[in-house]
């Protein structure tokens with residue numbers, strides 16, 4: 001490590017970063033169009049686009065332009081023998097509010113509209129400063145919020161949910177897609193591409209440089225797990241990117257376990273209580289998640305049945321089991337013949353798939369908005385609230401889990 005220096009703003013020479021996954025101190029650098037991975041666990045540490053400022057800036061502008069048809073175009077129209085409904089996305093939220101489902105309306109508004117919009121505006125602000133190479137007020141806090149919001153962008157999930165909802169609606173009524181429906185897909189792809197193009201290490205080093213924030217050099221190896229810079233020993237939050245520092249490992253295990261237990265408790269009512277209540281003037285049918293899947297299967301909607309089963313039953317359960325394995329391994333010892341590397345991969349998978357469990361909630365929301373007349377009505381059952389909580393709580397459990405504990409356990413196993 002003697003040829004490797006601490007980070008300095010004046011050069012892009014290889015510098016010391018801490019791998020957040022295995023805890024190794026790594027010598028890394030990357031130029032535009034390159035990336036650098038951790039040599040021990042393979043985690044990507046630095047990735048810089050060929051055109052790191054202008055390209056995401058243009059994508060963000062395009063996404064804002066696409067947001068106009070997304071918001072104001074018609075999303076879909078539903079024709080039934082007696083009624084026809086033409087829905088826009090704001091109209092759907094309005095319908096939810098009128099039906100007293102303010103929790104669902106708020107969840108939909110925050111995850112699919114407010115968060116991405118705020119994210120795009122912040123991105124333009126931060127990248128604008130980078131392009132001009134000038135400091136701007138609150139540049140570093142803006143960059144911090146950018147990464148906090150990045151994890152909660154759910155437009156891609158909403159887009160997939162709308163396809164599932166459409167297949168379900170087609171059983172009962174004739175549907176027609178509007179401009180907004182297609183625009184949502186373009187919007188989702190643009191957001192995913194933008195999220196991929198902004199990576200924390202280079203973004204925070206640039207924001208710190210422009211805002212004259214010192215990246216201090218310490219003599220111990222405590223690194224931030226988000227921006228990978230060395231951090232003072234007693235800070236609860238990173239001085240560069242502001243994230244919670246996980247080096248107090250006891251906290252990490254306690255927090256992760258607490259959120260997991262809460263998730264397991266919520267998983268029970270999420271499966272037992274009704275998820276969806278469908279009614280017409282003659283019948284009223286309440287269905288749990290599993291009933292819903294069975295009905296779809298009997299109606300030969302195999303693909304939708306598989307998607308809903310995977311997203312709503314299998315994935316939450318697998319996530320809970322995976323988190324139990326990770327927590328037990330970190331607390332006691334690694335399972336026989338399973339390496340820290342494989343367990344870190346499991347953690348990466350849990351983090352990646354977490355958000356996709358929201359599909360069923362969005363499907364219910366879209367169906368409720370599409371069928372809101374007494375002739376054909378879809379209402380959300382109380383399971384939806386518990387189900388949303390399971391998704392959020394398992395995401396938090398995975399977030400607070402510190403994978404470095406696994407690598408430490410593996411070292412201990414080898415040395416004893």
Ligand SMILES: [Zn+2]
Pocket residue numbers: 019020021022023024038039040041042043
């Ligand atoms: Zn590593």
Ligand SMILES: [Zn+2]
Pocket residue numbers: 224225226227228229238239240241242243
């Ligand atoms: Zn940091």
